[in-house]
Amino acid sequence: MVARAGPSHKGDEVQVTAQRYADVLVVAAAGRIDHQNAEEFKATLLPHLESCGAGRDQVVLDLSQLEYISSAGLRILMIAAKDARVRQGKLLAVTLQPVVREIFEISRFTLIFEIHESIRDALLKISPAALAAYESKSL
Secondary structure (H helix, E strand, O other), rough: OOOEEOOOOOOOEOOOOEEEOOOOOEEEEEEEEEOHHHHHHHHHHHHHHEEOOOOOEEEEEEEEEEEEEHHHHHHHHEEEEEEEHHOOOOOOOOOOOOOHHHHHOOOOHHOOOOOEHHHHHHHHHHHHHHHHHHHHOOO
């Protein structure tokens, strides 16, 4: 699934894709998240969290292609983390670019999100079945 959020100006949009591996949904964000497209990003991201919960799906946010995130985007991630926590689900972040990692560290989002270096590392932590599915698709 691919969804675009934000204006059609090439540099100002965020693209969101989702890929299922057993009981884990990997949601990837690419581009930039800022005040212009944060609400559209929210509308695209939050439906993926509806099935997130204890004994149900877990969600991994792949931020490897995210170039920038503003405070408006961080607000959306805070809402997503709260939503997952209320549902007793897991929401992990992986593969942060240096700029995004710095923003996470400065804003202390490293205390809110469990962060892993790769999708594989995150799947290893939360779901052996999802890891097996991921590795079989990687072959």
